[in-house]
Every structure is written in structure tokens, then in C-alpha cells.
Amino acid sequence: MGGFFGVTAKEDCMFDLFFGTDYHSHLGTRRAGMALYDPEEGFEKSIHKIDNSPFRTKFEKEANSMHGKYGIGCISDYEAQPILVRSHHGSFAITTVGKINNANEIMEEILKDKAHFFVMSNGEINATELVAAMINQKDNFIEGIRYAQEKIEGSLSMLILTEKGVYCARDMLGRTPIIIGKKDGARCAAFESFSFLNLGYTTERELGPGEIAVIDPDSLKTLVPPGDKMKICTFLWIYYGYPSSVYEGVSVEEMRYRCGQLLARRDNVKPDIVAGVPDSGTAHAIGYANESGIPFSRPFIKYTPTWPRSFMPTMQSKRNLIAKMKLLPVHELIEGKSLLLIDDSIVRGTQLRETTEYLFENGAKEVHIRPACPPLVFGCKYLNFSRTNSEMELITRNVIAELEGGEVTDDVLREYADFNSEKYEKMVEKICEKLKFTSLRFHRLDDMLEAVGIDQDKLCTYCWSGKE
Ligand code: SF4
Structure with missing residues (x-):
């Protein structure tokens, strides 16, 4: 960025x-x-x-x-x-x-x-x-x-x-x-x-x-x-903007609370606790917990004193390792518990799969995953944004290629991006199975935009909808 x-x-x-x-x-x-x-x-x-x-x-x-x-x-x-x-x-x-x-x-x-x-x-x-x-x-x-x-x-x-x-x-x-x-x-x-x-x-x-x-x-x-x-980037609020920032008069932290709140309104699971993947997932999780009445807690905590966010090796293999080393489990909050975990988004899915495995290894009974945005299907064309630039690495693309038996056109990708379509349902099911979550439900595009709260025509949603 x-x-x-x-x-x-x-x-x-x-x-x-x-x-x-x-x-x-x-x-x-x-x-x-x-x-x-x-x-x-x-x-x-x-x-x-x-x-x-x-x-x-x-x-x-x-x-x-x-x-x-x-x-x-x-x-x-x-x-x-x-x-x-x-x-x-x-x-x-x-x-x-x-x-x-x-x-x-x-x-x-x-x-x-x-x-x-x-x-x-x-x-x-x-x-x-x-x-x-x-x-x-x-x-x-x-x-x-x-x-x-x-x-x-x-x-x-x-x-x-x-x-x-x-x-x-x-x-x-x-x-x-x-x-x-x-x-x-x-x-x-x-x-x-x-x-x-x-x-x-x-x-x-x-x-x-x-x-x-x-x-x-x-x-x-x-x-x-x-x-x-x-066409301001909606991802600013979802993930990479700092919580204390305000864009177009909309506070990032407050938007994340609303985002979690709207996620909770459509949900039907009853976990023991709601948690966020630090850092940006935390605010979305607070919104979810406040709305659902399910207690917010921190089953793993980031070790911050020697791992400032800017210190991040550029090699992907090391990044995953470092991401894991930065998180420390609170065993008492995990063992025998059903957890609902909110992350800002799912890109490759590798880190979230590892985090989920890690929670199961620590005795979790269930791990329900709720990304704070819809599935990322398209790479960002407008910003040097490492999260969504390499679109061929997106978990959605891999799963869609598997379901369709090879490469697909943008029109087909857009069908998968539509949360009302059968294709969307199949894609989400497959991602859930691959990443070994107990359940998976992405945020809906309309709810996410409502959480921002400004005129929706002014928001860029290309990486989720494929529409400019
Ligand atoms: S495509 Fe996505 S990441 Fe890129 S500017 Fe638009 S909303 Fe932001």
C-alpha cells in the first residue's frame, strides 16, 4: 500500500x-x-x-x-x-x-x-x-x-x-x-x-x-x-485503515463495530465466546459480541513488545511462521469451548486454517469463522495492495477452478461473487471444508456497505463484486 x-x-x-x-x-x-x-x-x-x-x-x-x-x-x-x-x-x-x-x-x-x-x-x-x-x-x-x-x-x-x-x-x-x-x-x-x-x-x-x-x-x-x-476503497475500513482514522466522515473503529453487529444479526450459531483475529478482526468481533450478547474474549493474544506490525519478513513462508509465533493461546479460554472467530477477510486461507488447527490442538470444540467482508474473488487493480493483488492465490479462485474444472471467465466469477446464487453457496461450502472450519459465513456485500454508511455509489467494491 x-x-x-x-x-x-x-x-x-x-x-x-x-x-x-x-x-x-x-x-x-x-x-x-x-x-x-x-x-x-x-x-x-x-x-x-x-x-x-x-x-x-x-x-x-x-x-x-x-x-x-x-x-x-x-x-x-x-x-x-x-x-x-x-x-x-x-x-x-x-x-x-x-x-x-x-x-x-x-x-x-x-x-x-x-x-x-x-x-x-x-x-x-x-x-x-x-x-x-x-x-x-x-x-x-x-x-x-x-x-x-x-x-x-x-x-x-x-x-x-x-x-x-x-x-x-x-x-x-x-x-x-x-x-x-x-x-x-x-x-x-x-x-x-x-x-x-x-x-x-x-x-x-x-x-x-x-x-x-x-x-x-x-x-x-x-x-x-x-x-x-x-470510488473510495472500502477495504480501508475493513482492514488496512488504522482504527482511529476517519475517512469521508466515517470512523474506522465505529464502522467495524457496525460491521460485526450486522454479521451477528444474520447468524444463528450459539458459540460460548466471540473472538477476533488481531488486530483488525478484534473491532468487528466487539460489534458482533455486543449485538449477540455472546461474551467477547481473547483466546489468543498477540505478543507485541518485540513484534511491531512493521517488522514483517517479506518471504511468504516466513510470514506465516511469524504470524503464528506472534499469537499466544490462553488455554483456559479455548479448551472445551465453542468459538466464533472473526477475521477481516480470507485471502489465501493459509493463516486462518493454521489458526483454526491451533485452536483445535488447544482443545477447542468448535471453530466458526465469520470474515468481516464477502469472499475476495478479484485482484485489486487500483492499489498496490499485496492482500488482493495476486488473485491466482486467492482461495476463492482455487475453489472456483476446482468446481468448474479449470480456468473461468470474469462473468462466471461474478456469478460466484453473487451471494444469492447457488454457485456462491457451493464455493463457501467448499472453502469451509478445505480450511476445516466448523462453519463459515461471509459478510454480505449489502450489509458491509450499510456498515460504512455513505452513498454506496461512492464505494469501490471491485475485489468482491468484480464491478467497477
Ligand atoms: S478493488 Fe478492493 S482493495 Fe482495491 S481499491 Fe477497490 S475496494 Fe479497495
């Missing part, structure tokens, strides 16, 4: 930039960076790998040595950023969040002008550098940003640090948020709205889809107004 934070202040902004960026650490595990502009000293930037050590540890030195009044920072799951560019627009630093599906086509077009791109160690070009090159294609800076926003297939939001302020551009359909905060003598822009609260900022407003704005310590100016159409 990735996340970013930008700030403009009358005094040095390093402290705010450091903590504001750090509060986005749950959104990425690979790289992080900061760029600052100071009227006396100009631009400077620093980038580190964060795959084996958290942001705060890696940037401790910079927190004391870098200075500036304006800055941007990011947590990135892919390319190294922010990048610092000198062009006919002057100098600027840029950081991005999103996914460019037509990157090769755009690159070829730019290369016709005898330009060049640096190649990263994996052989790809840096997506943020590509966006900077697109901006530089136009005579005017704002036109350049607009050109990039319109040309990119997928989605792309960006923060650009200049001498005049931080330019903020939200992707055309607002799949990811940009929220503006303000306090005396400073303004900031963030992916996560909670990231600036402890720094003394209050929310000024959220940018609309496709909006381009510029912030400085005294003002927030819209340069290109927002469009009418929005």
Missing part, C-alpha cells in the same frame, strides 16, 4: 514530519523517506529500508540532523521515495501512493523524447520517478499534475514539496484519502487523519476525488476542484 504525510510550518517542521510519517507505518514495510525544504539551506532528503527495523529507529539520526519549514515523508511498500527532481518547473520532491497499470506505455511515450529513467534492482522503473517525468511534460506545473492524474490507469495520489508549499493531489476517483490538518502557524496533509491529532492539528477538511490543492502555513487553496465521481 503505502502512506504519506506532508507539512508546512512557520518554524522548523522536522518534529511534526517525523512523527506524522511514523504514524503511517502500518501501511508499508519496505522503504521510508523524508524530504525537507528550508529557505536558507534548500532541499535535502533521506531514504531507508524499513523491512527489518521500524521507521523511528531508522530515522533517529535524521530527526536530529535534518531541518526545514516544509517537508514530505512516506512509508512505501515498493519503490524508494520521495524523489528529488530538478526540472523546468524548478526543484521539487515528490511522493506517491497508488498503482500505475499503464506504466510501460507512459514510459515508452516519454522515452521518445530521448529522456531516460533509472532502473531499480528488480529491473523496473521507479513509479514515482515516472510521475515526476509526466509532470515535467507540461509547461505549467498544475497542468503537469493534472496530466499525470488523468493519464494514469489505476490510481495515484501524490504530495509534492516545493519552495511555495506542499501540493496535494488526490487520485481521480478518490480511492485513497488525503486529509488536511491545521494548527497555529502550520498545516499538514495526511493519508491517515489520526496521524496529526497528537501533534496538535485539527482536521480542516478532506480533499475530494481528483482535487489538486496547495497548503502553506496560512492557507489551503484549491487549484483544481474535485470531480463528482468517487
Whole structure:
């Protein structure tokens, strides 16, 4: 995924930039960076790998040595950023969040002008550098940003640090948020709205889809107004948004309670306890327990002191092992009990199968699984979102291929995604059998959208429905 934070202040902004960026650490595990502009000293930037050590540890030195009044920072799951560019627009630093599906086509077009791109160690070009090159294609800076926003297939939001302020551009359909905060003598822009609260900022407003704005310590100016159409990512509330965040006026934590509440209303099992798979499953489980009257408890607890969320090996085999090692059972709450367990979603199913086995090994009588969203049937086309990008690894795809005897078309997949269809019933039965759950019932799409509570046309549901 990735996340970013930008700030403009009358005094040095390093402290705010450091903590504001750090509060986005749950959104990425690979790289992080900061760029600052100071009227006396100009631009400077620093980038580190964060795959084996958290942001705060890696940037401790910079927190004391870098200075500036304006800055941007990011947590990135892919390319190294922010990048610092000198062009006919002057100098600027840029950081991005999103996914460019037509990157090769755009690159070829730019290369016709005898330009060049640096190649990263994996052989790809840096997506943020590509966006900077697109901006530089136009005579005017704002036109350049607009050109990039319109040309990119997928989605792309960006923060650009200049001498005049931080330019903020939200992707055309607002799949990811940009929220503006303000306090005396400073303004900031963030992916996560909670990231600036402890720094003394209050929310000024959220940018609309496709909006381009510029912030400085005294003002927030819209340069290109927002469009009418929005498709914000529903997964923000279900899984990867931080519980204390608010998007489109809807609190993540409260949405998760409603989500669990609606799951409970349609259920008919009577387990002894309701539990959530930490972290995001917990809030959904609280909602379920409150609605059903079945006690919430924690049959396994995450060992957090030495396993911060950002410390996650990138190899899949190790990830599963680490996920298991982080969980510690409370044997007394498991033995002889019937448990209902809520996870945010089922992707490959491997971890949830292992968790279920682990509960049975610890004496559980029954393990009923209730994912807080519908079955994931399609890969995400719009964000670099590792959970749903490799669609061929989705358990739904494997099961559908088995049921259909091979590869299937998108139309057939959509039939399986429809919770009123027989195909859907068969798919759910098969997943339950494969993963060895006592019972399995996914959240319904309509209930999940009701739990968000905003106009449903404004929500992206592609990975569940296959509909754009
Ligand atoms: S496809 Fe799914 S993960 Fe991707 S933007 Fe849409 S709702 Fe979010």
C-alpha cells in the first residue's frame, strides 16, 4: 500500500514530519523517506529500508540532523521515495501512493523524447520517478499534475514539496484519502487523519476525488476542484485503515463495530465466546459480541513488545511462521469451548486454517469463522495492495477452478461473487471444508456497505463484486 504525510510550518517542521510519517507505518514495510525544504539551506532528503527495523529507529539520526519549514515523508511498500527532481518547473520532491497499470506505455511515450529513467534492482522503473517525468511534460506545473492524474490507469495520489508549499493531489476517483490538518502557524496533509491529532492539528477538511490543492502555513487553496465521481476503497475500513482514522466522515473503529453487529444479526450459531483475529478482526468481533450478547474474549493474544506490525519478513513462508509465533493461546479460554472467530477477510486461507488447527490442538470444540467482508474473488487493480493483488492465490479462485474444472471467465466469477446464487453457496461450502472450519459465513456485500454508511455509489467494491 503505502502512506504519506506532508507539512508546512512557520518554524522548523522536522518534529511534526517525523512523527506524522511514523504514524503511517502500518501501511508499508519496505522503504521510508523524508524530504525537507528550508529557505536558507534548500532541499535535502533521506531514504531507508524499513523491512527489518521500524521507521523511528531508522530515522533517529535524521530527526536530529535534518531541518526545514516544509517537508514530505512516506512509508512505501515498493519503490524508494520521495524523489528529488530538478526540472523546468524548478526543484521539487515528490511522493506517491497508488498503482500505475499503464506504466510501460507512459514510459515508452516519454522515452521518445530521448529522456531516460533509472532502473531499480528488480529491473523496473521507479513509479514515482515516472510521475515526476509526466509532470515535467507540461509547461505549467498544475497542468503537469493534472496530466499525470488523468493519464494514469489505476490510481495515484501524490504530495509534492516545493519552495511555495506542499501540493496535494488526490487520485481521480478518490480511492485513497488525503486529509488536511491545521494548527497555529502550520498545516499538514495526511493519508491517515489520526496521524496529526497528537501533534496538535485539527482536521480542516478532506480533499475530494481528483482535487489538486496547495497548503502553506496560512492557507489551503484549491487549484483544481474535485470531480463528482468517487470510488473510495472500502477495504480501508475493513482492514488496512488504522482504527482511529476517519475517512469521508466515517470512523474506522465505529464502522467495524457496525460491521460485526450486522454479521451477528444474520447468524444463528450459539458459540460460548466471540473472538477476533488481531488486530483488525478484534473491532468487528466487539460489534458482533455486543449485538449477540455472546461474551467477547481473547483466546489468543498477540505478543507485541518485540513484534511491531512493521517488522514483517517479506518471504511468504516466513510470514506465516511469524504470524503464528506472534499469537499466544490462553488455554483456559479455548479448551472445551465453542468459538466464533472473526477475521477481516480470507485471502489465501493459509493463516486462518493454521489458526483454526491451533485452536483445535488447544482443545477447542468448535471453530466458526465469520470474515468481516464477502469472499475476495478479484485482484485489486487500483492499489498496490499485496492482500488482493495476486488473485491466482486467492482461495476463492482455487475453489472456483476446482468446481468448474479449470480456468473461468470474469462473468462466471461474478456469478460466484453473487451471494444469492447457488454457485456462491457451493464455493463457501467448499472453502469451509478445505480450511476445516466448523462453519463459515461471509459478510454480505449489502450489509458491509450499510456498515460504512455513505452513498454506496461512492464505494469501490471491485475485489468482491468484480464491478467497477
Ligand atoms: S478493488 Fe478492493 S482493495 Fe482495491 S481499491 Fe477497490 S475496494 Fe479497495
